[in-house]
Amino acid sequence: DTGVSQDPRHKITKRGQNVTFRCDPISEHNRLYWYRQTLGQGPEFLTYFQNEAQLEKSRLLSDRFSAERPKGSFSTLEIQRTEQGDSAMYLCASSPRESPYEQYFGPGTRLTVT
């Protein structure tokens, strides 16, 4: 069990560019969550997948954001036309079927929009 992995760990991009992040959950975890954390704040929920189905989206997830989990394994989070306000740490977590409340977090992807 290698834990939740995220790639890249750091991303610097210019305003207006598109970026995509990847999350690989712990194998056989059927639930996957994305959170966003800005400096000095706690993480905020963005979206949730159960297997390949996206079951909940926060209103924080504007139409510039899209997330997928095509085969119920890894997930991608894409941000189109990035803005400086998108600068944050993007955290992914997964949880197993038998214990949905136990979320295991990845190291995060830190996005800086210049």
Place this chain on the structure above:
Amino acid sequence: KQEVTQIPAALSVPEGENLVLNCSFTDSAIYNLQWFRQDPGKGLTSLLLIQSSQREQTSGRLNASLDKSSGRSTLYIAASQPGDSATYLCANGDTGFQKLVFGTGTRLLVSP
């Protein structure tokens, strides 16, 4: 809408002190309450999870309590060590999809 508050925002103590971190939440209809540790620039590590039917959980030098009726949880750290320096976050799980609602955290610094 659930709101989670943590007090104090920052805490600095000398090594060896016992300390208490506080977490309060506005909606008592929670499924569970978790405490996490976050080191600078890193992800979150779960420390303790208390189910809504439980009153407390213990792990080593850590003890977390939950009082749903008053909307409060505390994390007690005994005999603090410099390695305990980190940000501590509390979060509660909703009764639906188990998304976590986090507080803003307490930054702890333990000096040798």
